Amino acid sequence: MPGRDAYQQPAAKFARGVYHARNRRLAELVAAGGPRRIFEFAAGSYDLARLILDRDPAIETYRWSDFAPRCIAESRKILAGYPACTLEELDIDADYAAVDWSAYDTVICVSLEHLARDREILEAIAPQTRVFLSLPRFGAPTHLRWFNGELQIRRRYAELIAIDRIEQIRGGGLRKFLVVAHRP
Numbered sequence: 001m002p003g004r005d006a007y008q009q010p011a012a013k014f015a016r017g018v019y020h021a022r023n024r025r026l027a028e029l030v031a032a033g034g035p036r037r038i039f040e041f042a043a044g045s046y047d048l049a050r051l052i053l054d055r056d057p058a059i060e061t062y063r064w065s066d067f068a069p070r071c072i073a074e075s076r077k078i079l080a081g082y083p084a085c086t087l088e089e090l091d092i093d094a095d096y097a098a099v100d101w102s103a104y105d106t107v108i109c110v111s112l113e114h115l116a117r118d119r120e121i122l123e124a125i126a127p128q129t130r131v132f133l134s135l136p137r138f139g140a141p142t143h144l145r146w147f148n149g150e151l152q153i154r155r156r157y158a159e160l161i162a163i164d165r166i167e168q169i170r171g172g173g174l175r176k177f178l179v180v181a182h183r184p
C-alpha cells in the first residue's frame with residue numbers, strides 16, 4: 001500500500017484540469033445542501049475547500065486533512081485566510097475510528113481510491129450526514145481501485161451509503177465520477 005512518501009506532488013496539480021472542473025461542480029452540489037460543519041479527508045489540494053468556502057460565508061467549520069507534508073504545507077498557505085478552516089495532518093486509514101464523525105453535517109473525500117479502509121471509513125460516518133465523493137474511471141500507481149461505471153460503484157458502496165446521484169466529469173482524457181449520497 002502506498003505510504004506518505006508516494007505523495008510528493010504539488011497540491012496545485014489537483015487544482016487544475018479535470019480536478020478543478022470536478023471541484024467546481026462538487027462545490028455547487030455541496031452548497032445545495034446548506035452545509036455548516038464540513039470534514040474533508042485525504043483532500044489532496046486546497047482547491048475544493050477554497051471553492052466551497054468562497055461560496056458560503058455561513059460555513060462554521062471546515063476541517064481539512066491529508067497525510068502528505070507537501071500537500072499540507074502548500075494548502076496551508078492558500079487556506080490561511082479562511083477563519084472557518086483548520087488544516088490537519090491525519091492518516092485517515094489509520095485513525096478514522098478516532099474521528100468524532102457526529103460533529104459534521106457534511107463529509108467529503110476526493111481520494112477514496114487511495115484508501116485501503118474505504119468501506120470502514122464510510123461506515124463510521126454518522127447517520128444523516130451528507131456524503132460527497134469523487135471516484136476515478138482510470139488507474140494510477142497509487143490507486144487501489146477504480147470504477148468502470150455506476151454499477152461497480154453501487155456494488156461496492158450502496159450498502160453503506162444511500163446514493164442520491166452519480167455524475168461524470170471529463171477532461172484531459174480522464175473521467176471522474178461524482179457521488180452525492182448520505183448515511184442512512
Ligand SMILES: C[S@@+](CC[C@H](N)C(=O)[O-])C[C@H]1O[C@@H](n2cnc3c(N)ncnc32)[C@H](O)[C@@H]1O
Binds near residue numbers: 014134
Ligand atoms: C494524489 S492525491 C489525488 C487527488 C485526488 N484523488 C483528486 O481527485 O483530487 C491523493 C491524496 O490522498 C492523500 N492520501 C492518501 N492516503 C491517505 C491516507 N491514508 N490518509 C490521508 N491522506 C491520504 C495523499 O496524501 C494525496 O494528497
